[in-house]
Amino acid sequence: MHTLCPTPSNMGAAHLTIDLDAVCSNWRALDALSNHEVETAAVVKADAYGIGAAQAAKALAKAGAKSFFVALVEEGVTIRNVLGNQPDIYVFSGHMDGETDALVSARLIPLLNAPDQMSRHAANAPNLSFGVQLDTGMNRLGFEPSEWNDRKFELLNAGPLLVMSHLACADEPGHPMNVQQLDAFRGMTDGIAPRRSLAATGGILLGSEYHFDLTRPGVGLYGGQPFGEARPAIRLDVPVIQTRTVQPGETVGYGNAWTATAPTKVATISAGYADGLLRAAAPGAVVFAGNTPCPVVGRISMDLITVDVSGLHNVPASLQVIGPDLPVDAFAEAAGTIGYEILTSLGARYERVYLPQ
Numbered sequence: 001m002h003t004l005c006p007t008p009s010n011m012g013a014a015h016l017t018i019d020l021d022a023v024c025s026n027w028r029a030l031d032a033l034s035n036h037e038v039e040t041a042a043v044v045k046a047d048a049y050g051i052g053a054a055q056a057a058k059a060l061a062k063a064g065a066k067s068f069f070v071a072l073v074e075e076g077v078t079i080r081n082v083l084g085n086q087p088d089i090y091v092f093s094g095h096m097d098g099e100t101d102a103l104v105s106a107r108l109i110p111l112l113n114a115p116d117q118m119s120r121h122a123a124n125a126p127n128l129s130f131g132v133q134l135d136t137g138m139n140r141l142g143f144e145p146s147e148w149n150d151r152k153f154e155l156l157n158a159g160p161l162l163v164m165s166h167l168a169c170a171d172e173p174g175h176p177m178n179v180q181q182l183d184a185f186r187g188m189t190d191g192i193a194p195r196r197s198l199a200a201t202g203g204i205l206l207g208s209e210y211h212f213d214l215t216r217p218g219v220g221l222y223g224g225q226p227f228g229e230a231r232p233a234i235r236l237d238v239p240v241i242q243t244r245t246v247q248p249g250e251t252v253g254y255g256n257a258w259t260a261t262a263p264t265k266v267a268t269i270s271a272g273y274a275d276g277l278l279r280a281a282a283p284g285a286v287v288f289a290g291n292t293p294c295p296v297v298g299r300i301s302m303d304l305i306t307v308d309v310s311g312l313h314n315v316p317a318s319l320q321v322i323g324p325d326l327p328v329d330a331f332a333e334a335a336g337t338i339g340y341e342i343l344t345s346l347g348a349r350y351e352r353v354y355l356p357q
């Protein structure tokens with residue numbers, strides 16, 4: 001006979017606090033940047049950039065979002081189950097082979113990307129609403145200008161709900177690619193009847209000529225750059241497991257990567273690269289005890305990070321790795337990456353707390 005072990009209270013787990021009020025306030029702030037005829041949708045792909053698609057979508061729908069975008073059909077099904085029948089849910093990957101049943105039963109709107117998707121949609125789900133994604137130079141997804149030209153009449157005749165494209169360099173306002181893609185999009189779509197969409201977070205910030213009828217912010221909702229005004233949406237507090245004093249000449253962590261030059265108080269905290277705190281962030285990353293920055297020393301390991309806490313009178317029970325003083329992009333920069341990657345790498349081991357509860 002087999003007995004179940006009691007579930008421990010998980011004191012060692014890091015706490016990931018997700019502020020859904022901040023997410024909604026970021027959505028409202030981005031919405032306020034376009035005029036009121038422009039609809040502001042919400043991109044909740046990749047589990048809402050790691051923060052939890054079900055919780056984020058519910059909060060955003062309550063705040064007023066009526067259209068949602070996901071990358072994959074499975075993500076769309078999740079959102080449909082959470083939000084019920086009302087909202088429009090668009091799928092960036094379009095209509096792939098084998099997905100018709102799921103698209104139809106969850107009433108998802110595939111953004112058709114290519115002639116083969118168009119034929120598949122017409123053959124398998126002629127009554128299901130769809131949108132069209134155009135390639136305006138990013139060369140990732142969407143009908144090429146010549147493909148669009150040849151099929152524009154047929155596609156528009158079938159009444160797409162939305163015609164969209166995506167900007168490659170919107171996080172760099174002065175980049176000539178922005179105007180080039182805007183002109184290309186205009187050239188391909190001026191005068192058509194369906195609603196149009198070009199801007200994600202970066203595009204919203206480029207100004208009203210990029211907004212068209214609907215904007216598609218993602219990262220800005222979750223507190224990431226390039227939306228500098230964003231309220232931080234997550235806080236990550238990692239418990240201190242142990243502290244010790246390391247003497248000059250002693251080393252810390254794998255590969256002896258850090259050597260003390262003075263007596264140093266080192267705290268070991270209970271999260272690591274398995275939790276999305278990328279190994280590449282050390283050396284360079286800093287964590288916080290209240291308002292006091294404390295440098296990471298030695299290598300980040302799978303489950304643990306070592307921190308120089310010599311500057312503290314009292315070592316708190318946990319240190320903050322991401323939070324109001326330490327935006328997700330600061331940790332990302334130390335790792336040579338972007339906030340998007342840190343958010344979507346947030347691990348499954350965190351004890352997640354959603355505010356307001």
Ligand SMILES: *Cc1c(COP(=O)(O)O)cnc(C)c1O
Nearest residue numbers: 043166200201216217218219220
């Ligand atoms: C991910 C994505 C978005 C959202 O982009 P952000 O930069 O996170 O605002 C919008 N549109 C498309 C096509 C995307 O792939």
